[in-house]
Amino acid sequence: MSRAALVAGIGLALPGVVEAQDSVDEVVVTGQRQAYRGGVPLSDTPQSITVLDQGVLERAGVTRLSDALDLSASVVRQNNFGGLWDSYAIRGFAGDENLPSGYLVNGFNAGRGFGGPRDLSGIDRIEILKGPNAALFGRGEPGGSVNLVTKQPSFQPAGSFTARVGDFDLYRGELDWTGPVVDDRLAVRVAGFYEDAGSFRDTVETHRSGVFPSALLRLGAGTSLSYELEATRQEVPFDRGIVSIDGVLDALPASRFLGEPGDGPLQADALGHQLQLQHDLSDDWSLLVGASWRETDLEGFSSEPELAASRQQLYVDGRSLSRQYRFRDYEADHGVVRAELSGRFDALGGLHRVILGADRDTFDNAQYFLRFRPPSVSSNPTAQQGYVIDVFAPVYGRFAAPTPTLQTNRLDEQTAWGVYVQDQVRFGDRFELRLGGRFDDFEQTSTNRVNGVVTRFGDSRFSPQVGAVFHLSPAASVYAAYGEGFRQNFGADADGNVFEPEESRSIELGLKANWSGLTSTLTVFSLEKTNVLTSDPVNAGFSLAIGEAESRGVEADVQGRLPGGVDLWLSYAWVEAEVARQVIDAGTGLVIQPGDRLINVPEQALSLQASKEGRIGGAQILLGGGVQHVGERLGETASSFELPSHTLVRLFADWSVTSRLKLSAAVNNVFDETWYANSYSRLWVQPGTPRAASLTLRYRY
Template sequence: MVNSASSQERPGPRGDGVTLPPITVETSQAPKRKPKRAAARPAARAAATSSQPARVNAPAAPVIERGTGFGTRADSTGMGYAMPNATTGTKTDTPLMETPVSVQVIPQDVLRDQQVIGLDQALRNVSGITSGRGMEQEFLIRGFEFQNYYRNGLPFRVDYAHTQDLVNVDRIEVLKGPASVLYGRAEPGGIINFVTKQPQRTPYYSVRQRLGSYNLRRTELDATGSVGDGPFSYRVVAAHQRNGTWLDHYNEERNSIAPSLSLDISERTRTTLQIEYSDINYRGTGGPIYAMIPSINNRPPDIRRSTNLNDPWSMQNQKYLLMTLNTEHSFNDNWSIRHNLSYSRFVSTSSRLYTRPFAASNGDANRNFFSDNVYDDDSLKNLFSSLQLTGKFDTWNVSHTLLAGADYSSRYERTTWGDLYSPPAGISWSTNVFNPVYTAAPPIVTDADVFHVNTSTPWYGFYLQDQMQLPYDVFVLAGLRYDHASRSGITGTTNNLSPISSSSDSKVTPRFGVLWRPISQLSIYGSYTENFGASNGVDPSGQPLPPQTAQQFEAGIKTELAGGRLIGTLALFDLTKQNVAVPDPALRSRLIAVGEARSRGVEVDVSGEILPGWNIKAGYAYMPFAKITRDTNGWEGNRLHNTPVHSGSLWSTYTFAGGDLDGLKLGLGVQGMGLTEAARNYSGDYRPQRPGYAIVNAMASYRWKVDKSVMTAQLNIENLTDEAWWSGSNGYGQYYIGRPRTFMLSLGVEY
């Protein structure tokens, strides 16, 4: 049922110094039942909130609880740094303080304050996440790589080099640890869920222009509202960006657009269609900041930060299309059903000479040639459908939230690439890292040089989850899932194709957690989860690898202070994964399975408002143990690559309210990590390592009102001290140069 309430009935955003007209909040969700033994909490929280000094509301887009796929807030703008609710951990509207797993949220206010464009800039705000390939969309959570991402809880799978544009993202939710019970195929370190901006009936329009270092120009548009007085509402979000970088002869251009349309079929039924399309071009590298620098004597060389070992003709083009249809219906106040359907298509075309993992002491380095989409007919297609039933009921003294669902996904991948290890006669591909040598044009690839992998991977699963609230504020989560996955295809060179041995795997995975909330400000929890992944890639003989499995134990403490405006999580975890896929040292285009890898550590995350106007977002991870624990390739005991013992970040802002400085906001932060291994499979004298670093970032913004509009001027400085650092390594012992000091100035208007 659609309900309305004044936004002034909830704690307002704090300390941005400008007030817009009252905002209407609409929800299609049934009112949440009050827990039997926790009925006093809302009143206590309201009292804590009202005791704070009155603050003026920040300008914010209208907030409507609709269409995110789970039924939670569709817009976190102006809600501060602390988000007490996130659905990624349970697929239900459960407060984080009652969820026995670690879930972290990067809200819109953090993304705006930091002027985030790339995903690497956003994820530095969460503990235990490290970057793999520099600025690309490849990261590690708790020591394990992942490339599976979700939008509003629906999977979308792209190549690791696809750089996700965040213009249509309201917030990012990170679930730590295995997630197979709810999401099927997923890497055990965790998942990243993008909660996108949704159509809203209250009109809202914004334009923001950004200008930055290296000739960066970026324009962002956002418009939403109802279509007349009818049942339709719309939203259109778009961005255009052109920029160079600190690298020689490198530039990029990206265009993104995301229209969406919602239809209120009835008071209890709504359907939303969303489309996203992006077209990204890189020139002067084979991908986003794809300047791979080889190691010299197991360390990155001392070179100019502008060094680009890619030839000027190097390129990559990415085209990405995503369409989703979400329909939800509430039978009554306690039972609802939801159907999701999504289709995506990703195409990458690239061509480049890349350096081999190590260079001689004098800087001489050999290069190989790589190109993909050789015949211009490659694609990665994904079809996903899910049906989900949610119900709330009581049995004796136990309150239940029951979730039952089924999903089906089909992935078809057609990939062709040329990977040449020797140049044609009379031509040299060698270069020098201190004095790069470039070639005039890419080589010609013949059919004999082109390798094919065409695979079809259908997958289906059924899951059941029960969240129980027992007496004495004890919460129990129990879940079970059955998965069945198969894989078939062909592989080989153009003139020598052969079938991949068909594989079929199935498994039942459990999930169990217990949480005790003795007082409203404190929760203590523990959980056990298992993970299942289908065979991931092919081995040197062209056959599928065995399925990957994982198990995790986790325990922790959660806090919620200042009426929910300051939240924190302390988590201890022990995660083990079997059949880890790593590149074959003898043939980089193929994979081999490592027996077992394990990581153990502690993570701390704190978000929210310490004092009126003073916000903080901080995270720290300590992982003393992250190793290959069982292996037949001689790598047993190796530390997992790109996984430091210590890593963390701290970001803090203060907003002035009242007086001559009303509307001014200042921010300062630091991100850093310790030494990491730069290769997955080091042995003997070959052990490339990436040095640790600490980077300082700063911002200042000013907001003021002009008639019915709100203006915002903002300046961000990244790497304030101009620290020379290495942002990542690719697992082979090659490095990526980190951003030097960069400036970004923006001017935005909201109406």
Template structure:
């Protein structure tokens, strides 16, 4: 047994790599397009109590057995303590980049990292909160006030109706509807830069987000956290882990939120439970069962409109209808994975994942502003969407030498089945209800839902195989080459017209990279790759849309001038065909050919043992190249040309307590406010956040975060210039964390 670089090795097995999951078909009869599977709060509490009771019972049983054994033991055994050098994750490549652990200087790619410490100190509760800490990734429209995660990566965004595609523990993402990711069981977030599609298939265009979840541990750890804000946002979190016996460990994450919001009539609730089990089958093999169950419900909020290109309305004003009730989203995920080490050089990860998501509810939304500039015209619609995904993946990793040349080989086979059911109804064409922008009166002229605008079932089948080799020619040069061959089949049945459409593709997506390291602290790199992704939905001719095709390349340099200090500079260039965006009429617009190029700069510097500084800047020029609906050079929605952020963390001793201060300044430049660039823009903004924390006792930590310190009016994102999301005003959040 040995300890090296923060990884516990037993007989050559890297225990940190044990992160995989299988398939559990069937979800208790909970599949319903009408969201009949609500998580009742009472049931939720009872379930939590039962699970915690079982865990406590097992711990008590194990403790009693240990006491009996201790009494019968004649000899007092000495205690062996294992320690490991803690490695700064900012400067190590997530295994997801190449499937092997390396310093970032050793690979022809880079990443932005949000650590567990960042998540805690900056009070990050959603993926959207983490985006302000990294470069090249921008928060997109929040779809009704934040009902799921959505972002753009280097200028290109994901499907606004299905939410963010992401990776989980280095495995390919599972598509489909899901609630915003809760941080209770997230250890860290990596934004992997460069073409990743050859390894991870669809959605990995100029990079992709990888979430590293917390795993079951054999050492007992428990944490209870409660927080409350001046905007009446309340949150409670429980995270508990420990051994059930010498071979089986558990982890359970629970979270509940009740948020009132600064917006009139707008509130939401969030439930989350994540039970996990880890089973050591042998010294070489571990089985993990991961599950997640979540529900979010709240008022669907499109924000406020621009009037004559200006944002002058009270940002608290709600212009929907409270009588529409809540939008509800829920999802379930079950993953069973096996990690097996054949020897020191070869190992395999195999996982089967099942996920199911539903979204349903009704909303009244602005369609246009009347000529008087005081009244909004509104329409009404209801949604009943459901997705179901089954995914199998098996990754084989191995190391071998050919003479003096080292190879790191990866083979990956993946198969998936994905279905999307969409039912959408709207008020009659031309019908409109009006509301005064400055003095809204609710409940007047509620529009009936008289027509069905969407009623489809879509099926996607995927089979993929990829092969990759990173070739280390010597200590200075290494080359990475890889490619993925996919078989993609897509079919849509339109229940309104009775028509069906189908298509199939067999694309090949390559990637290649070169890394040159002239010194131990400096490296230069370049990479190139292609991506292929199916577009969902039918066009105006009831035909399937053409798939997205992307080509990307980048060149950059990385310099580690101190042990915990890092400097990076990257130029990127992406070209995409058939990027879709959806308007308010429920039909997609094919933007034709678009491009994005720019520069990313990043500095991470440990100035002293107490003070750490992070700074980054991104220039992104994302625009239309060829389109039937937009002029050449038109801007892509919500993509600022300039973004920057600066954060600092100062740790010190205060009256005998370990304490710290944090500060964060975030800048977003001006950007297009409409899904088709019509000249309207969201104004640029600069927001300052500060915070403080103190460890009052070894088991008790208190924290205060103040967001938007100077109470600036700003606007986070928009889908159209009539649906603009205002940012939160000055807010203070107090958090108490107890470990036991």
């Protein structure tokens, strides 16, 4: 049977879209094409890509993006804004510490607003696209990007219901259903979750809910229209964690909450839409046109430790923590429109797989921020004036909340459009060459709503990329890649000039192999970026875009099935990320020296998960376990304060009661180790969850 006939046959037999690769063995069936992919199999891509599929995610028992990313040793947690957003670094580099880490959803930029931590309900898989991606995606971090691929509607009826209970008053329910509505023309899918949970943290409770409906309409042969909605609400008390007392992290119990329960939770809402039209122009060419719009809002009060040493009573008596009182109302609107043409043709002795695309991105960030700060300790303020709390014997509600005053009322608007092209050419059976580039034109307008001052900045950038793959054998290949990119900084300097964007360069060399059921990738990389925001040494409270940073390291990822039927997931990373130029930290005002490590980035990290299915007494059982090791990390810039290393062990088991009903049990942090997830300063340290057990019932129909 010819390849074209086989592809056509699969397309008729299964719902969705068939992507034809270079041989019969590389036919991939998907619900909708992914942008920026261009029909190139992941195995032929000159970069390291980690895919967390449903099997890996279910065995790990994760329900939030931050927990899922722990499975990749190259991704480490950063300051999570009191539990209100996702923040991570890939290969040592994070984005703006005052904004959540951006991620993609089906290739659309989607994580830049204030909608709260991302839940995994409705997510089919997570792709961690490491290395130089900017020539396609644009405006990203050089370490890589995270792409969430959602579950697509199917014309085959299916569904599931999941209920989970666990320690610390965890109650969670999930629903997922899909099926046809109008014969083979229209299919819908509805996924959603509700979670009510306590915490190991005193007085901290969270309420989260979300629904993710979607529809797929077949307009004709080779043409489909899809729509997805995201609607979530999260109510989470703002929690900066614990404080270090004279450098001792465990001087306080991990449960100690140092905010005010009376502040109530912060509320984070997100409402997003995605619309995509896919049309196959021929067997070899396809057009993908799409648009997305996402509105997010974060609002509420919080009581947080004061970081300025001159205002902090804790440094005087060792127990009275001076606090700020804050009110935030952050709103963000993010819109994307894009069109992409992808295809393949033979010319000049090679098979060309081409992507041509254009997009327009708008991001409006409105911040209204009120703040009270305690006075200088040199003025001998009273406990009430310092809004203090006794860290060893806290009395919540001891003082009435102080009156905050206006700190920020501004609107930052970014508009950018870009065009990109990529051509990956296969010459014979062994060598592939990728050439690509992206041109971006962008403009940022910052409006100070207090004094009416408006500043504008515009520029354009070209981001090239080049990569090569050499196939040593059908099961092994080596590759090399180089790319450049940029990310626009928000805000302006003391003279009202909008900051220059961060610029980056990255290079990586890698080996990919697929032997005996195991897929492995070994990568060596080096990254650098400039125009990182730092404090202005002359104008207090302002920043300059003059910082520089470097990161280099080695990664190893292995997944698949070992002899004996053991499913294995292994990820290891050695990363050396450091400052390359003396600067002043924009947040603390402390001097950072060249060679100082970047915050929250361990030199070594490891994630291991293994499981095996079998029968015990006639019952189908899966038994498994996992280990996560994170090395020592710098916990505060321009200091010697460190977070200790930790090693967490997880055990889990699944019992298939029937072909449709599964009962799962898990114990996280089996040895009840004290650990710390991330920090921003020695007074803002997030403790990790102690030992916790959970029970999950999942019914599929």
